[in-house]
Amino acid sequence: MKKSLGKVLATAFLGTALLVSGCSSSQPATTTGSDALEETKELVIYSARNERFVQPLLDSFAEETGIEVKLLSAGESSVNRIMEEKNNVQADVFFSNDTGAMEYLRLEGLLQGNTSQALNIIDPMYRAEDGSWVGLSARTRVLMYNKDLISEEEIPKTLWELTDPKWAGEFMITRGGNSSMVAHIAALRAEWGDEKTKEWIEKVRGNAGAVVNGHGDVRRSVGAGEFKFGLVNNYYFHQQLSEDKDNNVGAIYPDQGADGMGAFVNAAGVALIKGAPNEANARKFIDWILEAEQQKFFAYESMEVPLNPAVEANPIAMRIDEYKVMDMPLQELGPVWVDVKKLIEEAGLDLDL
Amino acid sequence: MNKAPIEMMKEVNTKQEQARYTRAFSGFWLNLWKGNPPGTFLLLVSLLTGLAMLVPLSYVFIRGIQGGVDRWLNLLDTRIPILLYNTLSLTIVVTFFAIVIGLSLAWLVIRTDLPGRKTWQWLLALPLLIPPYVGAITYIIIFGPRGWVRDWLGAPLFNIYDFWGVVFVLTMFTYPYVYLITSAALKRYNLNYEEAARAAGLSYRHVFIKAVFPLLRPAIGAGAILVALYVLSDFGLVAMMRYTTFTAAIYYQMGNYDQVAAAILSVVLILITLLFIWAEAKTREKQRFYQSKGTPRQAPLIELGWWKGPLLAYASIIFGLAVFVPLSVLAYWASVGLTEGVIDQRFWGFAWNSFYMAGMASLICMFLALPVVYMKSRNPSIVSTVVDKLAYAGYALPGVIVALGIIFLFNQYIPFLYGTAALVITAYVIRFLPQNMQAADAALSQVSPRLDEAARISGFRPWQVIVKVILPLVTPGLLAGGALVFVSAMKELPATLLLRPPGMDTLAVRIWVDASEGFYQTAAPAALLLILLSIIPLRWMLSKY
Numbered sequence: 001m002k003k004s005l006g007k008v009l010a011t012a013f014l015g016t017a018l019l020v021s022g023c024s025s026s027q028p029a030t031t032t033g034s035d036a037l038e039e040t041k042e043l044v045i046y047s048a049r050n051e052r053f054v055q056p057l058l059d060s061f062a063e064e065t066g067i068e069v070k071l072l073s074a075g076e077s078s079v080n081r082i083m084e085e086k087n088n089v090q091a092d093v094f095f096s097n098d099t100g101a102m103e104y105l106r107l108e109g110l111l112q113g114n115t116s117q118a119l120n121i122i123d124p125m126y127r128a129e130d131g132s133w134v135g136l137s138a139r140t141r142v143l144m145y146n147k148d149l150i151s152e153e154e155i156p157k158t159l160w161e162l163t164d165p166k167w168a169g170e171f172m173i174t175r176g177g178n179s180s181m182v183a184h185i186a187a188l189r190a191e192w193g194d195e196k197t198k199e200w201i202e203k204v205r206g207n208a209g210a211v212v213n214g215h216g217d218v219r220r221s222v223g224a225g226e227f228k229f230g231l232v233n234n235y236y237f238h239q240q241l242s243e244d245k246d247n248n249v250g251a252i253y254p255d256q257g258a259d260g261m262g263a264f265v266n267a268a269g270v271a272l273i274k275g276a277p278n279e280a281n282a283r284k285f286i287d288w289i290l291e292a293e294q295q296k297f298f299a300y301e302s303m304e305v306p307l308n309p310a311v312e313a314n315p316i317a318m319r320i321d322e323y324k325v326m327d328m329p330l331q332e333l334g335p336v337w338v339d340v341k342k343l344i345e346e347a348g349l350d351l352d353l
Numbered sequence: 354m355n356k357a358p359i360e361m362m363k364e365v366n367t368k369q370e371q372a373r374y375t376r377a378f379s380g381f382w383l384n385l386w387k388g389n390p391p392g393t394f395l396l397l398v399s400l401l402t403g404l405a406m407l408v409p410l411s412y413v414f415i416r417g418i419q420g421g422v423d424r425w426l427n428l429l430d431t432r433i434p435i436l437l438y439n440t441l442s443l444t445i446v447v448t449f450f451a452i453v454i455g456l457s458l459a460w461l462v463i464r465t466d467l468p469g470r471k472t473w474q475w476l477l478a479l480p481l482l483i484p485p486y487v488g489a490i491t492y493i494i495i496f497g498p499r500g501w502v503r504d505w506l507g508a509p510l511f512n513i514y515d516f517w518g519v520v521f522v523l524t525m526f527t528y529p530y531v532y533l534i535t536s537a538a539l540k541r542y543n544l545n546y547e548e549a550a551r552a553a554g555l556s557y558r559h560v561f562i563k564a565v566f567p568l569l570r571p572a573i574g575a576g577a578i579l580v581a582l583y584v585l586s587d588f589g590l591v592a593m594m595r596y597t598t599f600t601a602a603i604y605y606q607m608g609n610y611d612q613v614a615a616a617i618l619s620v621v622l623i624l625i626t627l628l629f630i631w632a633e634a635k636t637r638e639k640q641r642f643y644q645s646k647g648t649p650r651q652a653p654l655i656e657l658g659w660w661k662g663p664l665l666a667y668a669s670i671i672f673g674l675a676v677f678v679p680l681s682v683l684a685y686w687a688s689v690g691l692t693e694g695v696i697d698q699r700f701w702g703f704a705w706n707s708f709y710m711a712g713m714a715s716l717i718c719m720f721l722a723l724p725v726v727y728m729k730s731r732n733p734s735i736v737s738t739v740v741d742k743l744a745y746a747g748y749a750l751p752g753v754i755v756a757l758g759i760i761f762l763f764n765q766y767i768p769f770l771y772g773t774a775a776l777v778i779t780a781y782v783i784r785f786l787p788q789n790m791q792a793a794d795a796a797l798s799q800v801s802p803r804l805d806e807a808a809r810i811s812g813f814r815p816w817q818v819i820v821k822v823i824l825p826l827v828t829p830g831l832l833a834g835g836a837l838v839f840v841s842a843m844k845e846l847p848a849t850l851l852l853r854p855p856g857m858d859t860l861a862v863r864i865w866v867d868a869s870e871g872f873y874q875t876a877a878p879a880a881l882l883l884i885l886l887s888i889i890p891l892r893w894m895l896s897k898y
Contacts, residue, residue: 070856077608090772
């Protein structure tokens with residue numbers, strides 16, 4: 001007697017559970033191991049980029065193709081999330097601000113090679129050798145300064161000068177775990193070696209007037225005159241210039257002397273995830289975003305500089321061929337990307353606040 | 354078929370043994386339930402609920418212990434001392450101020466002739482409607498390093514991000530817990546002791562200390578523990594104000610997918626939480642007061658005399674800071690947003706996601722709450738008590754810890770649901786089921802067990818008793834609890850941030866993301882919508898205390 005009523009109610013319970021799961025999994029079960037790429041109607045994008053610069057692009061892609069684009073702005077945790085999900089892949093495309101992170105994922109075997117001809121318009125220095133990721137816009141590290149507080153002549157001309165005690169308390173940097181900071185320090189390490197890089201971190205950490213969470217904080221505070229200058233990506237300087245107030249700022253590209261190492265250029269770009277549930281759409285999307293019109297939007301909106309020199313840059317930005325850049329292919333950042341965080345922490349700069 | 358005699362013997366033996374075991378087991382079973390075992394289905398649902406609740410707790414402890422001595426020592430050496438200091442100092446100081454403000458306001462509106470005291474009684478409970486992270490956003494808009502004050506005066510006056518800034522904002526949005534519970538206690542407390550103390554010639558100050566305060570002690574303790582648990586579990590406010598407590602640190606570690614460090618920190622946080630609960634119970638144990646129930650007499654109002662002005666100003670200032678100012682800031686930014694047309698299809702999409710996931714969670718909670726509560730009340734045993742206690746664990750478990758367990762559970766064992774709304778809904782159920790259970794418990798306590806017995810005697814099966822007799826009687830309570838779950842789930846931030854599937858941002862997530870980037874015109878309308886929705890179960894909440 002009890003059994004039968006148990007059955008009835010258990011069925012009811014399971015029914016509810018299934019209803020819940022059925023409603024919640026609006027996407028069809030992920031397809032695996034098929035030879036031909038299946039037609040799906042959606043595209044899942046994990047993005048470490050500011051949503052404002054991504055959403056309009058995704059909207060127009062969705063409109064042109066009828067593919068539903070699902071965005072997860074997971075910030076810097078995207079990389080770890082993709083790694084955690086490697087046996088249960090959710091994302092198709094990764095929008096990154098940092099080629100170090102993308103190359104790291106490639107080395108971990110989590111990206112899918114891409115032989116599309118569309119990639120060829122980007123300089124090989126700014127894309128993966130197997131095409132699994134491609135840079136779209138340049139993010140150059142600059143010293144942005146408040147013109148009311150300091151003149152262009154006085155500002156340090158090389159990064160090493162930040163270690164000089166005379167700048168104690170005068171400038172801002174971000175926390176060590178900020179992805180742009182990590183990539184920059186990885187590049188310095190490739191140039192200088194471990195010892196000198198550690199010394200630089202220690203001294204700069206000691207000299208910095210404030211260590212803040214993100215570059216948005218740096219640009220606003222320097223703009224507001226809380227500090228004389230700060231280490232940022234160039235487009236933060238462009239953004240501050242376009243503010244209604246606190247916009248009397250300038251920027252210098254460091255290490256431009258005859259024997260200087262040049263400014264560090266990182267790139268924002270897109271990567272194709274291995275085992276992507278909607279691979280065909282992901283490939284379509286990458287080809288699409290490499291079209292000149294999209295590249296222009298991608299760089300314009302965020303005030304970065306397009307890596308494709310044929311695409312017009314925002315007039316307030318310096319073109320990428322107007323200054324000296326570190327001559328290191330961005331792929332070289334991948335192998336050191338993880339340990340560099342350890343090095344930063346050991347040198348006494350906190351990864352998180 | 355011929356069977357060898359030995360085999361037959363064996364068979365007989367096993368059969369007898371089985372029968373013996375069955376008898377022994379049913380004896381044990383009946384004993385366990387004191388002769389009154391629950392129906393299979395009831396037991397099954399309750400046990401499943403208890404198990405689900407156990408997932409985050411057991412995951413955190415197992416993962417934390419597996420982390421190994423080295424990770425523990427490393428964290429104990431580096432992060433834990435600072436986090437411990439940050440978390441404990443904040444919790445204690447906020448709880449202290451919440452008691453001071455909550456108790457003084459409760460006394461003012463219930464026991465004195467404060468002008469408009471009836472209106473103040475509900476006005477002063479309103480901060481409960483404002484999610485604390487929304488409150489923090491509004492104060493950052495005003496006093497932040499680039500806030501309004503800095504625009505007007507050229508300098509922000511003080512640093513809102515320092516310890517006292519965080520204390521101030523947290524206190525403003527948590528004092529109502531103490532306020533509501535002590536108000537209720539003041540309303541129904543026995544006047545005799547107070548009058549005796551007065552008759553003995555004590556001044557009112559002494560009367561308060563010697564006669565009023567001790568009687569209110571349990572209520573103050575109950576309110577204070579709610580405040581402390583809130584501070585321990587809060588993520589949105591402290592993260593917004595850049596103050597790192599354990600909960601925030603766990604969230605950041607999860608962002609790095611360092612699950613071991615997150616689990617270790619979670620274990621410490623759970624221990625701290627238990628410590629607070631234990632300490633509160635302990636102080637209550639020492640003092641026991643009994644008062645004969647209910648005084649029909651209306652307590653005489655204390656005349657404030659010339660204190661009336663200053664005290665009225667005090668109540669107004671608290672109300673202004675905790676309700677008027679935040680709402681005005683939100684209204685301003687919402688109007689900016691409206692003129693910019695941010696209430697578009699996207700906005701309603703987010704609203705629908707919130708509604709869908711919170712609604713599902715509240716339906717499931719209503720379904721699960723009754724079996725657990727019913728079993729505890731009608732089939733008392735160690736099992737039902739454990740299940741009941743487990744189900745209440747969600748109360749003290751911060752959302753980040755719940756999320757940690759759920760990611761693991763789904764990624765490892767239910768991969769086909771990973772990446773769907775099921776994760777978020779499960780987190781809401783674990784977090785907020787206790788709210789529904791309290792409501793169900795209250796409703797069920799009004800239904801006499803005699804009614805169940807009568808129904809059973811007239812031939813109803815156990816499940817029919819629940820469905821046909823109990824359910825109609827407790828439905829209002831269940832619905833009230835469901836509404837409370839719905840609103841709490843709509844406002845939930847950390848678990849939603851960590852578990853939301855791609856493309857399924859909720860209003861709370863949008864408030865968080867947009868406000869972090871300074872887009873207040875899109876954050877404010879969403880925040881106002883959440884606050885409006887919270888009014889639904891407020892009536893019930895106010896009458897509960």
